[in-house]
Amino acid sequence: MDEKDLELLRILEENSRLSAEEIATMTSLTASDVAARVCALESAQVIKGYSTVINWEKAGNGEVSAIIELKVSPERDYGYDRIAERLSRFRQVKTLRLMTGTYDLQLLVTGKNMQEVSRFVSEHVAPMDRIRETATHIIMKSYKENGNTLFEQKEPERLPISP
C-alpha cells in the first residue's frame, strides 16, 4: 500500500463509477496501472464493494430504517465476536458496530415497513441468547449519508468571470 493506492481509495470512495482511464489522467498513472492497483486492493479486501448513495425518501419506496441498540453479555474466549457474526448474517442488518457507552452493539436495520422492522427485532434479535436489552430508534428523516447531504442546496452565485 503506497501513497498512490491511498489516493485511488480516496477517489473511489467519493465516486466509484469513474473509469480507470479517468482516474489515470487525474493521478498521472496509466489506465492499466490503475486497473491493476484496484484489482489488488479488491483481492486484499481493502475495497469491500461498490455501492450507490440513494435518497430512498425521494425514490419513494416507503422503506423504513431503524437503529437498534443491544446490550449483550460477552462470551468467554469470544467476547462479542460470535454473536456479532450471527447477527450480521441477517439480510436486514445493513450495518453492525461494537460501541462504547450504554449499549454494546449498534445495528442499522431496514425493512419494507414498520411492521417488518419490529417483527424482525422482536422475533429474531431480542430472543437471541446473551442479548439482555434492546432499544429501537426509527429513523424519521436522513439529512446526510456517507458524506452526502440529502437536502436541496442552492448553488452559490459566482461571477461568470473574475480576475
Added chain:
Amino acid sequence: MRNFVSKRAEEIPPSGIRKFFDLVLTMEDVISLGVGEPDFRTPWNICESSIYSIEQGTTSYTSNKGLQTLRDALSRYLAQHYNLRYSADYEMIITTGVSEGLDIAVRSIVDPGDEVLIAQPSYVSYSPCVTLAGGKPVPVRCTEKDHFKLNPDALAEKITGKSKALIINFPNNPTGGVMTESDLKAIADIVIDNDLLLISDEVYAELTYETKHCATATVSDLWERTITLNGFSKAYAMTGWRIGYLCAPQELLEAALKIHQYIMLCAPVMGQVGAVEALRSAEEEKNSMVNEYRLRRNMFIAGLNRIGLPCHVPEGAFYAFPSVKKTGLSDVEFAERLLKEQRVAVVPGSVFGAGGEDHLRCAYAVSRKDLNTALQRMDEFIKTL
C-alpha cells in the same frame, strides 16, 4: 459642465475582462473557466464561528492592525509553515483582502516618477495600482520557455536609475508558475545589488502541487526589503470575506499602516473572526481542497495537450495557461469564438500583460464534470478551425 474625471482615473485602461463578462451574462449554458476563485464553499466551521460571533455582538471596529488574536495566530502560522518571521505587534496588518494590501504597499513606497517592475503575465491590478500611485509600471516578461518563472536576465535588462521596486506573484495568476528557493536567489542578487524593494504577493502559497512554497522574504537577505502580501481567499475558499494581510519590517509597515488607517480603518471584524477559525481548525479542509485541485490539474492538463493546446504543467495556483499559437488565432479571437461557438468562457492571456499574448487562462477551479465537458467543447471547436 466640466469633465470631473481625474486624468489619473482616465489614464487607467478599463479591465480587459469586462467585455467578456458582459458577453457571458447574455448567454445560457456557459461553462466558465474564467473564474479566479475556488468553487468550494467556505468550510462550515469557519462560517459557524463567524455567525456565532455576530450573534454575540462582535460587530465593532477592530484596531487598525486587526484583531490581536488573528495576528498572533498568523505570526505563529507563518513561522511554522514557511519559516517566515514577522512580529504580530509591529510587522503585520490585517487588510481588506490582498487587493487593499497591494494598494497600500504600493502607495507607501512609490513617489511620482518611480519605476516599478512587474513580473508579467500578472494579476490585472498591479499595473493600475502603480499608475494610481503616480509611478510608472515596467513589465518584465516571463515566458513559457522558462515555465513562466521570472528570468534574472530579463529583469536586469529592465532596471534603470529610476527603478524602485519589483512586484512578483508566485505561485502565479494567470500562469500557475512557481519560483523555487534557487530561482528566488538569482532574483534576490539583482534586487539587492540594485537596492530595490520587493513586493511579493503570495496569495496562492498554499496551492502548490510539486514542491512546498518558498516564501520570498526567507531567501538571502530579502527580508529587510520585502513586503509580503497574502490572504485567506484562495487557500480557504474565502474570497468574499475580504481578509488579507501585509507583513513588512516595522519602518515600512508604519508607512502602510498610516494609509490603511485613513482609507480602510480596519478589515471587517466578522471576516477576521472567520480567519482565526481558519487557522485554528481548517487545515484538513484546506488540504482536501488542494488535493482535489491537484487531481483536476492532472486531468485537465493532460486533456489540453491531447486536444492540441500545448500547456506546461502549472505547479501552483489553479490556472492552466495553454498556448493557442498553433491554431493560428490570437488569444482574443480564440476566446471570443470559443465562447460564441461552444459556450466555454476562458480569459485571453493578453489581459494579463506582457507574455500573456497567444495564451488562454483557464481556471480549473470547477467540478471535474464541467472540466470534462469544457474539454469536449474545446476539442469540437479546434476541429472546426
